[in-house]
Amino acid sequence: MKRRVAIVGAGITLFRRRMLETPKELSFEASKMALDSAGLTLKDIQSVVSGSAPDAFDGVHMKGEYYLDGMGAIGKPHERVYVGGGTGVFTPIGGWWNVASGLYDTCLCVAEEKMSPLHPHPQYAFWSIFDQILERPLGTTLLWIFSLEMRRYMHKYGIKEEEIAEVAVKNKGNAVDHPSAQLGAKITVDDVMRSEPICEPVKRLDVSPPSDGAAAVILASEKVAKKLTDQPVWLDGVGWTLDSTHWTNRDLAYPEYVEKAAKMAYKMAGIKNPRKEIDVAEPYDPFDYKELHHLEGLQLAGKGEAPKMTVDGVTQRDGDLPVCPSGGLLGVGNPIAAAGMMKICEIFWQLRGEAGKRQVKKDARTGLAQAWGDLMQVGTVAVMRS
Amino acid sequence: MPILEKITQPLQARHWTDSIPLEFHYTAGVAGESFRRELKENGRFLSSKCAECKTTYIPARMFCPSCFIEMKETRTLEEPGYIYSYTTVNRNRTGEPNGPLTIGLIRFEGVKGGIVHKLDVKEHGSVSFGMKVVPILKEASERTGALTDILAFRPA
Numbered sequence: 001m002k003r004r005v006a007i008v009g010a011g012i013t014l015f016r017r018r019m020l021e022t023p024k025e026l027s028f029e030a031s032k033m034a035l036d037s038a039g040l041t042l043k044d045i046q047s048v049v050s051g052s053a054p055d056a057f058d059g060v061h062m063k064g065e066y067y068l069d070g071m072g073a074i075g076k077p078h079e080r081v082y083v084g085g086g087t088g089v090f091t092p093i094g095g096w097w098n099v100a101s102g103l104y105d106t107c108l109c110v111a112e113e114k115m116s117p118l119h120p121h122p123q124y125a126f127w128s129i130f131d132q133i134l135e136r137p138l139g140t141t142l143l144w145i146f147s148l149e150m151r152r153y154m155h156k157y158g159i160k161e162e163e164i165a166e167v168a169v170k171n172k173g174n175a176v177d178h179p180s181a182q183l184g185a186k187i188t189v190d191d192v193m194r195s196e197p198i199c200e201p202v203k204r205l206d207v208s209p210p211s212d213g214a215a216a217v218i219l220a221s222e223k224v225a226k227k228l229t230d231q232p233v234w235l236d237g238v239g240w241t242l243d244s245t246h247w248t249n250r251d252l253a254y255p256e257y258v259e260k261a262a263k264m265a266y267k268m269a270g271i272k273n274p275r276k277e278i279d280v281a282e283p284y285d286p287f288d289y290k291e292l293h294h295l296e297g298l299q300l301a302g303k304g305e306a307p308k309m310t311v312d313g314v315t316q317r318d319g320d321l322p323v324c325p326s327g328g329l330l331g332v333g334n335p336i337a338a339a340g341m342m343k344i345c346e347i348f349w350q351l352r353g354e355a356g357k358r359q360v361k362k363d364a365r366t367g368l369a370q371a372w373g374d375l376m377q378v379g380t381v382a383v384m385r386s
Numbered sequence: 387m388p389i390l391e392k393i394t395q396p397l398q399a400r401h402w403t404d405s406i407p408l409e410f411h412y413t414a415g416v417a418g419e420s421f422r423r424e425l426k427e428n429g430r431f432l433s434s435k436c437a438e439c440k441t442t443y444i445p446a447r448m449f450c451p452s453c454f455i456e457m458k459e460t461r462t463l464e465e466p467g468y469i470y471s472y473t474t475v476n477r478n479r480t481g482e483p484n485g486p487l488t489i490g491l492i493r494f495e496g497v498k499g500g501i502v503h504k505l506d507v508k509e510h511g512s513v514s515f516g517m518k519v520v521p522i523l524k525e526a527s528e529r530t531g532a533l534t535d536i537l538a539f540r541p542a
Contacts, residue, residue, distance in 0.1 A: 021448075022415035028449045035454070042454035059410035069451040117410040127406050136404065 002100040006225035006232035007092070007217050007384065009038025010345040015182045015213035015333030018116040023058050023214075027070030027112045030214035030338075034108065035072075038218045038228060045218070046104035048073035050080045051091030051111040053336035053373075056125035059117040071110045071216075083242065085286065085373020087111065088215075088340015089380035093238045095219045105221040111341035112214040122210040129375055131245070143199035145247060145376060150201055150289045152252035157304030159292075161201055165192035166310045167288035168205050171324050174317065175331020177357035180342070182211055182333035192288075208286045211333035215341035217348060231352045237269025237383035245375045258297030258372060261379030266299075269383040271366075274299045278383075279364035280350050281321065282343035284372040285328040294370055295323065297379065318361040325350060325358050340371035344382060351386035414531075420460065421445040422531030429523045429535075430462040433497055444499040466518040466542040467492040470500060492519055492539055506538035518542035 011033025013019070013026050021029065027050075035041060048071050055063045064080030071078070081087065081094040088111045095109035115122040123141060130140045153159065166189060175184035187205065195204035225232040239261040243250060250256070262274070271277045283294035292306035300321060301309050309315055315323035326332055326346035329339045347367035349355040370381045414422050417434065424432040424446075434457040435442045436450035443450075446460050472490040477483055488507055493500040506522060507513055519539040529535040 018413070020413050020416055020419065022413065022418065025415050025417070025448045028454075032449070032454065032456075042452075056408060059408075059412060070449070072451070072454045074451050117412050119409045119411050124406070124408055132404075 003102055004222040005096050005099045005235045006220050006222065007235055007344070007348050008220045008225050008228050008232055009034045009036075009040065009218040010216065010348045011035070011037060012180050012215040012342060012345050013213050015180050015211045015335055015338070015342070017182065017209060017211060019114065019212035021212075023060065023063065023067040023112050023114045024070035026114065026212065026214040027067050027110050030112070030216040031071050031108060031110050034216040034218050040106070040218065040228070042072040045072060045076065045106050045108045047077040047098045047107045049091055049094040049098060049107060049109045050078065051082065051087040051094070051109075051337040051341070052080065053082070053084055053087055053113055054125050057113060057115045057118055057122055057336070067112055070112075071108060077104070083240070083374055083378045083380060085284070085336050086240070086340065086371045086378040086380040087337040087373065088342070089344060089369055089371035089382050090240060091337065091341055092217055092219065092235065092344050092382060093240060093380060095217075096235055096238050099219050099221050105224045107219045108216065109219060109341070110214060110216040111337035113335035113338045114212045115210040115335060116212050141199075143202060146287055147199040147202045149252040149293075149376070150287065153289060153293060154201070156253040159304065159307045162189050162193060163307035163311055164206070164289045164292065165189045166307075167285065167291045168192050168330050170310070170316060171285060171288070171291070171328040171330040173331070174325055174358065175327020178327045178332050180213070180333070181327050181331055183209055184327055184331050202287065206288045208329035208334035211335040211339070213333060213335035213338040215338045215345050217341065217344055231386065233348050233351045234385045235382060236385050237265035237267070237271065237381070239264030239266075239268070239379070239381040241379055242374065243377040245377060247376055254303060255293055255297035255372070255379065257377060258294055258370065258379035258381070259299065261381045262298045262370070265381040265383045269385070271383060275301075275321070278321070278366055278368050279362055280325060280347065280360050280367040281323050282326060282328070282346050282367070282369045283323065284340065284343070284370055285324055285330050286334055288330060290372070291324060291328065294372065298368065298370060298381070317358070320362070322360040322362070322364075325355065325360050336373070340369070340380070343369035343371065347384050351384060415448065417446045417448040424462060425535055426529045426531035427526075428462070429521070429526065429529070430464075431494075431501070432460050432462055435459040435461065442497045444494060444497050444501070463494050463497065465495060466520045467494050467501070467539065469513060469515055469517045469519060471515070472505065472513045488513060490519070490539065501533070503533070503536060504538040506540040
């Protein structure tokens with residue numbers, strides 16, 4: 001019999017291209033802020049779950065063992081979870097196992113990423129993820145597959161680049177109001193269209209930046225949560241699935257692995273009609289087209305219909321389904337695992353009415369955060385309720 | 387069946403080589419910057435003290451991992467360190483003979499943590515537990531704030 005799990009506190013550092021803080025120090029800043037916001041000290045925490053993407057970013061092997069001091073995890077049950085870019089949302093899912101199972105009443109969940117150490121560019125960490133026979137000899141990069149995916153998506157539904165660019169305009173604009181943001185800016189569709197074509201049709205302003213940062217939340221059992229706060233945010237549904245690394249097998253126009261993860265989370269949360277029941281969403285947006293792709297996989301838009309929703313303003317903060325009110329990865333930044341956790345933090349603040357200038361107009365009671373990654377093969381989803 | 391093949395030299399196996407060129411540019415961190423600066427400019431070790439549990443840590447760090455609060459109080463260690471344990475190294479990390487090289491874990495009275503470094507001693511037998519040691523530093527103009535600013539520790 002699983003127990004109900006609540007989020008009772010959240011914390012986040014600045015997201016920047018290069019931070020002075022070490023991974024331990026970034027973790028401490030986010031963890032301490034989360035503890036303070038919940039009115040707790042480290043003594044109140046029974047277990048710690050951490051998330052971080054490849055060790056090759058921070059340049060420290062056994063990163064989970066290395067940074068745990070900054071998460072207050074010395075001498076406590078600690079585990080590091082990992083599903084590439086999906087890790088940020090997978091981290092509170094790992095925490096959910098700890099609390100829902102009845103093992104612990106409190107769990108600190110921290111996601112950290114310091115991508116700046118890796119030179120000449122963090123993308124070098126991805127050279128070895130491709131197939132040794134079919135792909136690596138060609139010098140494949142992640143941008144190749146994203147561009148193939150974006151173009152296939154556009155082809156299948158007759159989507160224009162300008163429609164996709166609306167996502168970058170919205171998210172970078174939203175990020176102007178996020179105190180952690182790295183790339184908040186008021187830009188236009190024309191700016192996106194005229195930015196450097198890096199790997200066509202992907203252009204410079206279609207892409208999120210590499211970043212350093214950390215974010216954290218505190219989970220508590222129902223009994224403890226109700227003692228701590230009048231405003232617990234319930235983690236009512238979690239879902240995660242992986243596809244094969246043979247990405248060449250996949251339908252590039254539709255993320256089926258996200259659909260499967262979403263359906264698992266919706267079933268757990270008792271959600272029958274996601275488009276009607278989800279009030280605010282933070283889908284993973286490392287590229288602007290991915291927000292659209294994911295909205296469709298999450299059943300929040302029909303297939304090929306997310307671009308129109310965006311152009312019509314439905315996904316603006318004052319729209320019927322606000323999407324990435326934080327500013328997303330495109331605006332706030334993309335310290336891989338910490339970026340997914342940033343989305344969990346944003347939904348937490350939105351559902352408590354604590355998002356300040358970023359607060360969505362509608363009375364949001366149910367929200368969703370989603371991340372995606374590995375070799376574009378994983379979906380991780382969390383459904384939250386106030 | 388690979389398991390039945392009698393390959394005794396790894397290079398006999400059909401293979402190709404590739405490499406993943408990774409280079410790292412690390413930041414020292416908030417506390418690490420202070421520690422390195424003190425070593426570079428004054429040739430001393432900087433420690434941090436927790437206002438709650440009163441533990442002093444070397445090297446200086448941003449937060450107390452036990453009390454989970456920021457540590458703002460720092461002080462330089464003026465007293466010699468002491469030998470907590472030691473060893474003699476005869477091969478380097480690629481397996482080639484080099485040495486003998488005497489290495490010690492040096493601690494400081496009343497301070498948590500320590501520094502691993504070379505010991506400038508004639509022979510292994512001259513090292514003892516608790517022996518007081520001090521660093522031999524490079525000239526100030528040559529120091530960069532790295533641990534290699536210390537050439538070795540010698541008996542005090």
